[in-house]
Amino acid sequence: MSKLVVIAYDSANKAAEVRSRLRTMQKDQTIDLDEALVAVKDEEGEVSLLQTYKPIATEAPNRGFWNSLVGLILMNPVLGMSTSRRANAVGGALTEVGVDQDFLKDLTATFQNGTSVLFALVREASTEKVLAELRGTGGKLLETTLTHAEEARLQAALDCAG
Numbered sequence: 001m002s003k004l005v006v007i008a009y010d011s012a013n014k015a016a017e018v019r020s021r022l023r024t025m026q027k028d029q030t031i032d033l034d035e036a037l038v039a040v041k042d043e044e045g046e047v048s049l050l051q052t053y054k055p056i057a058t059e060a061p062n063r064g065f066w067n068s069l070v071g072l073i074l075m076n077p078v079l080g081m082s083t084s085r086r087a088n089a090v091g092g093a094l095t096e097v098g099v100d101q102d103f104l105k106d107l108t109a110t111f112q113n114g115t116s117v118l119f120a121l122v123r124e125a126s127t128e129k130v131l132a133e134l135r136g137t138g139g140k141l142l143e144t145t146l147t148h149a150e151e152a153r154l155q156a157a158l159d160c161a162g
Contacts (some may be wrong), residue, residue, distance in 0.1 A: 041114065
């Protein structure tokens with residue numbers, strides 16, 4: 001089963017840069033990614049989704065997850081407004097795949113103008129090599145299905161000075 005990892009970055013380009021590193025690690029068989037998606041919010045608040053290197057529609061279960069996630073990102077500005085039924089529908093769809101309400105709140109608070117977010121579904125990884133490659137890239141770990149110990153190690157690597 002794939003593990004979800006969501007990392008927010010203060011820069012609009014950083015998530016794409018980290019995804020490029022993940023692609024290189026994929027080629028080197030250091031990590032086995034199911035999917036990797038980058039969302040960027042420009043200074044005017046426009047959201048761009050950078051296509052994954054693998055078509056999203058390859059597997060039906062993933063398609064539902066990514067469609068729900070994309071819906072959440074695009075609806076981000078209206079989450080706190082009167083369209084609560086639509087926000088609840090997206091939130092409900094994400095809850096069904098294991099994403100909780102705290103994550104939705106963190107994402108809404110973190111995904112500001114001029115920032116980016118990396119969403120990755122990881123099948124397998126050589127943990128030490130991946131942590132070494134991501135060391136010092138910055139970012140805030142928003143959501144994972146990793147153990148608490150794995151989360152702490154990943155956030156420590158992100159925070160570590162390059």
